Amino acid sequence: MTATPSQPYSPMVPRAHRSHRPRGRGAVRDALTMMGLPLVAVLALPAAFAGGGTRRWFGGRAESQRAQAQAAKDAAAAAFYELDTAQRDLRISIETITAVDDSPAARRAVADFESLGRRIDEASHQYINAVDAHELDRDDLEASAASRARTELTAAKDELGRVKQELDRFAEGLGPLIGKAETQLARLAPAVERARQALLAASDALDAARGTGLKADDLAARLATLGPELTRLNQGAGQHGVPQTLERAERVTREAEAVRAEAERLPERAAEIGHRLVSLRTRAQALTTRAEQVEPVLSELRRRFTASCWQDLQQVPEQAAESVRQAERKLAEAQTARDEQRWPDATALLSTVRALLNATDEAVSAAGDRLRQLNAVQKDPQREIERTRFAIRDAQRLAMAGRNTPDPRHARPLDDSVSRLDRAIATLDGRHPDYWHFLTETDAVRKTVAGVVARIREERGAGH
Structure with a gap:
């Protein structure tokens, strides 16, 4: 809330907000009556009792108007303080929303709050001008001046009240935006902490894997790329924004957990690749033996059945032998990748070997299956x-x-x-x-x- 009164304005105790009580006959009478002095004695006291100079008396009507004006001034000051407090509280809510939300609704809320701020400034100027225009402590304050002061201060108070009502209605409409912003802010600190803990766990798992003799260079490189992200998280949402910080924390958590999981599984993966190498090598040797048995089957098919029954199988022995040789070359490459701890390469090569051996197995089996089917239908x-x-x-x-x-x-x-x-x-x-x-x-x-x-x-x- 901004205002510029005619005299210097203190943010702590503005002149417009000081409470000035009249020091006239009524105040003195009340004080002395409380001391137990009779009213007659009060009226008989010399003027010097007031401590050096007293206000001249202009009659009960002027004092009544002064009291009413002072009451209006006090009521306006209370309305001013109430509006100022509400505006300050709402500004905190608006700042919370803008820190988290950049949606059209949030931008409209900011624009509406700025518009309300201008209405508040206008009402505040009206109030301060009314206070500055009237010296209710003057000894010679006339009843008409006090009446004008009361009227203007009452009008200022009413305007402050109307603006306060507008501000309250606006604040009620901010409920969903504030709830969303507070929810995201509540998620922020736990999300950043989870990211830090995930990075620590990934680093520990990587150290443990290396302790078994595994290099894990690819995992180390992936973990190293998360270092700058941790720096940005430590710099805080004030520098990078709440939504961006939340997204960064969640991404760092996911990637760090993936590195941790792979690091923990790395010894098992190395052993699994070793087992697969042995198993596929054994299978390739067995297929070599089976492929050698295809030629006798083809000979029988040629001898007993027409050419259409076996022509499509003529190339099976040669193709099977070539597939097995190719599989053995890939196995050697996979063994090299395993020794160099290039785990993705080793895994890909073993998948290729498996596909080659599966196709060879089907081709070798096709010759024997064909002979069994033809024998069965020839018989019955x-x-x-x-x-x-x-x-x-x-x-x-x-x-x-x-x-x-x-x-x-x-x-x-x-x-x-x-x-x-x-x-x-x-x-x-x-x-x-x-x-x-x-x-x-x-x-x-x-x-x-x-x-x-x-x-x-x-x-x-x-x-x-």
Whole structure:
């Protein structure tokens, strides 16, 4: 609250705020009456009793107006102090909001508070001017002057009261913003402390890992990048802002906890990589042995079945051998990465080895599986036929359930499946049946039928 009275203004005890009580006959009479002197004796006292000079008497009306003016002055001073206190308290709330919140609502609140500040200044000037314009202690104060003083001081008090009401309404509307700001401020100190503790824990975990002979250079580098962030946290929210400091503290906590977790797991990770190296090396050796057995299987397939049954497997032995050699080279690179403690590189190389060995395993297994399937269908093709017909009949019953005629969308693919199965069966006639073609056709028919069944159930489920 700013104001410039006609005389020097003290922020501690402004002239406008001093309480001046009249020292006239009424005050003396009251004091002496309290001392036990009768009123007659009071009136008979010489004027010198007042201690050197007394105010001249102008009658009861002037004294009454003076008292009313003084009362108005006191009431205005109380209203001024009340408004000043409320404004100071609200300024603290506004500063809290601006320190935390930069939203449009917060910016509007600041602008509205500044506008209210101008209204407060105007009301304060009106009050101080009214106080400065009237000397209620003057001995020759006339009743008319006291009346004007009372009127102006009362008007100033009323204006101060109206502005105070506006300020109170404005303060009530700030509730959500203040609550949000106080919540963030309450989070600030714990968040910064958590970040400090997380950094300390990460540093301790890193020291422990290094104590086992592990270098952990990548973790040390990641931890080092958090050093400047800790410096900014220590500088405080006053320099960097509350939202930014909260975000920084949470980020530092997350990254430090990640470093700590990895440092604590590092010895286990090193041991795990060592185990995987041994396991994958053993598996590669086993696959080498299995790949050598593919050629005899292919020889039997060539001797007993048509070319279409085994042509796609011709390259398996060569491809398997090359895949195993490539896997062994990657294993050697992974071993080097492990020895140099390049853990991410070692992990990536081992994943590549695993993928190579999985693909080789499938290719090597495919030759033996093919021979077993062809042996089974050559011995008893009827079993495959019945298995496929059962799937078709089951789908047809489902398509007719609750209907007199099947839905064409379901009936057509099922009818086509019946025809396709019949054509596949026909390929078994002749001197050299193509059993692999027969098996791929029956498998395709079953997949088509399964798709029809899934659609029927989905449609009926949605309808239900």
